[in-house]
Amino acid sequence: MEKTIxxxxxxxxxxxxxxxxxxxxxxxxxxxxxAPGLHFPxxxxxxxxxxxxxxxxxxxxxxxxxxxxxxCEIECRIIGCLxxxxxxxxxxxxxxxxxxxxxxxxxxxxxVSELSDLPHYIPHQLDxxxxxYNAAEGREFHPHKPLKxxxxxxxxxxxQGKMQQPRYMVELFLPLNDNEGKPFPEAWFKKIRDxxxxxxxxxxxxxxxxxxxxxxAEDGAQTKDRMLTFELMLDLxxxxxxxxxxxxxxxxxxxxxxxxxxxxxxxx
Numbered sequence: 001m002e003k004t005i006x007x008x009x010x011x012x013x014x015x016x017x018x019x020x021x022x023x024x025x026x027x028x029x030x031x032x033x034x035a036p037g038l039h040f041p042x043x044x045x046x047x048x049x050x051x052x053x054x055x056x057x058x059x060x061x062x063x064x065x066x067x068x069x070x071x072c073e074i075e076c077r078i079i080g081c082l083x084x085x086x087x088x089x090x091x092x093x094x095x096x097x098x099x100x101x102x103x104x105x106x107x108x109x110x111x112v113s114e115l116s117d118l119p120h121y122i123p124h125q126l127d128x129x130x131x132x133y134n135a136a137e138g139r140e141f142h143p144h145k146p147l148k149x150x151x152x153x154x155x156x157x158x159x160q161g162k163m164q165q166p167r168y169m170v171e172l173f174l175p176l177n178d179n180e181g182k183p184f185p186e187a188w189f190k191k192i193r194d195x196x197x198x199x200x201x202x203x204x205x206x207x208x209x210x211x212x213x214x215x216x217a218e219d220g221a222q223t224k225d226r227m228l229t230f231e232l233m234l235d236l237x238x239x240x241x242x243x244x245x246x247x248x249x250x251x252x253x254x255x256x257x258x259x260x261x262x263x264x265x266x267x268x
């Protein structure tokens with residue numbers, strides 16, 4: 001079964017305005033108006049979940065018999081890549097590859113699996129459009145030899161792998177005293193610490209200073225718990241393990257509920 005990629009259209013075919021997705025607002029912003037006589041020959045957008053060398057998602061051109069609209073998601077078959085370098089005055093050359101796909105639902109291009117299956121003028125038309133588009137912006141644009149679909153897909157998968165994956169901050173809150181105020185044995189906490197250290201090798205565990213939690217009963221009276229918090233930073237989150245541990249600790253500490261909290265965390 002062939003691999004397909006979901007793409008997001010930013011600028012539709014025929015548009016003389018370039019739009020871009022604003023991640024901060026979740027809307028599409030008018031980025032620029034093209035020079036007179038220029039318009040996008042096909043839908044232009046990006047591949048979500050990828051990270052290119054410029055820090056943005058990979059660009060993609062969608063060859064189709066119908067123009068879509070900004071924000072439209074299309075399941076595409078990747079048919080190749082049009083590599084290129086662009087250079088602005090006073091700056092180094094940068095890669096500006098444009099991947100090419102066709103909608104899975106396309107009838108006209110249903111048999112197209114490689115760039116070479118297209119009429120020969122289409123890849124040339126695309127290269128010339130971007131040459132002229134960049135020239136109007138004062139940039140040099142140099143197309144390179146097209147890549148086949150298989151290699152293009154490998155590069156997309158590599159770009160997907162560059163997306164920063166979250167780690168997980170797991171916090172385990174344990175009361176220091178039972179419901180009558182009697183301290184729990186210190187050995188219990190040491191055993192939990194040792195168990196977590198053994199299971200999650202190489203993970204730092206921080207034992208915070210006792211914290212206080214305040215609770216209000218139905219009669220309005222306030223109670224106070226002193227707690228210890230175990231912190232772990234994990235690459236993967238095994239929800240079943242933590243559920244089983246929570247149930248075990250609730251029975252051991254005779255608590256109706258023990259809180260174990262996980263929070264996605266990204267390195268800045």
